Amino acid sequence: MRSIGETARDSGLGVSALRFYDRAGVLVPAWVDPVSGYRWYEQGQLEEARLLARLRRGGMPLADIRLVLASWSGADTDLIRKLLTAHLSRLEQGLSDARIEFSALRALLDHRENSVTSLRTATVRLSIAAPALAAALDAVRFAVSTDPELPMLGGVLFDVEGESLHVVATDRYRMAVARAEAAGYDGSRVQVIVPTPLVDAMRALSDSGGPVRLSVDGDRVTLEAGDGQAAGQCLDHDFPDYRRLLPVAGGRRALVEVAAFRAALETGPVRAGEAGAHDLSVLRVQDGSTVILCADGDDDPDRVAVNREFLLDALAAGAGDRLLLELGAPTVPVVIRRPDDEGTFSMLMPVRLED
Template identity: 85%
Template structure:
């Protein structure tokens, strides 16, 4: 007999997936240890698992997969052929619909790009306190992407509106937002993406206490600080609408002592789902509000796994002795906020655990 781990390795279905299909009655193990609950499969079930993996990759609905498996080893091969043919027709129709939808989306994008081009002709002049701009750049810089396949994320968004400057960075797995007050702007919203090398050059100039001047002329941005300049071209891309990604209220909120929490993360238990994958810290909030690092994740269904390095970076960027940690379900992003400024925060995507 094959253990669930062997079946997962050889069939291409994860352990968690095999457990799901057991609960769904699609691929039920031949024997379950009554003491440990461990699942075992007959050798002939391996062919069914491989078939299930192929049908799953093809996107067949679960109800049809169940019928295919029930008929596969029997005499009713006609039913199997009919189900496969019907699913292929659905896929072909879905592809046709997708092509039509993408055609419409391309036309909408062409129109939107023309509108955005006209917006990039604007000129902006504003002033901001050097320490305040330095602080917000330090808060978000860690989250900027280095992926060459995603050039629109390879910088920091400067979102200017009213008397506020929001700076935002994301690499899809984490997002950081910080806000600073500005003066001299007329109030209309202007957004530019400043490439990370230019962001770093700007940050190097912010060693004074007085105000600095930020200028945007079309696609060129300039920072003037104490007679020194950092200037360059903005990225010619559109940044994702970060406001749609902001965390919703709810979940568990707890205040953590940053120094103690960092030490616990650096020395505590970690998980790694596969070779070469980042170390994960698995967090749980106890009834009293204390955050603990889990060792046996199966005992806590509400535990949340997160990239440990990303969490350590977010704690450092928070720049406070205490920070607020917001934890929801295992699939809900983690938020790290400052107690004195909840408009400045980081979001970390959770990592799905296989078992």
């Protein structure tokens, strides 16, 4: 007999996926311990688990997967071939439809690029308190993308409007926004993406106590602090419109003691992610004010799963003894705020639970 962990490791399916497929009646373990509830699989079921993993990676619907597995054990190869052929036809049609839609979208993008004036053309001179800039950069730095396929996310957006500087970073799975008061500029809105190495150099300069001076000239940005200077080219890309992604009020809020909550996350229950993925923490608000970690078997419909590592990073970036967590529906991002600063927050995309 093979344990569920061994079966997960050798098949390419996560432990949570095996539990899901057991409950769905697709791949039922040979024996379940009546005391512990632990699942055990026969050696021959490993082949079925590997087949299931392949079908899943190929995007086959659950109903068809169930038929393929049933036919596999009965050696009904004709039905299996028909199911595979039908699924491939659906995928090819879907790809064809996607190509048509994306072609139309590219035409719209070309039109927008030719008709909209870039927000990078203006000249900006403004002054910011060094501690305020340092705190803002610390609040967002963890969310910068390292994906070479998405160079527009490989830095921090500096969004200047009036006497406000918003700094924003996102890697698609999380987004962080912070605001700092600025002075000396009252022109139109200007946006530039500052590459990560230059952001880090600016952060080092911001350790001074006095004001720092930020300048933007076209595609060049400069930060001056005393006799020090950090300057370089902005990224020649357009950042996503982060304002359209801002959280909507209405989630359940809970104030957490950061040290205690971190300890609970580091030692408490987790859900195993898919092969190669991070562990998940599953959260819910109890009694309207307390965040608790859900263990396996907790089927509260309002529970929300998030990447545990990302949540720990967001708590550290929050830089406070207490932080507000906002939890909405299981498909709504988790928001982490400072109680005394609504303009600085981070958002974590939820992860869909299969069980």
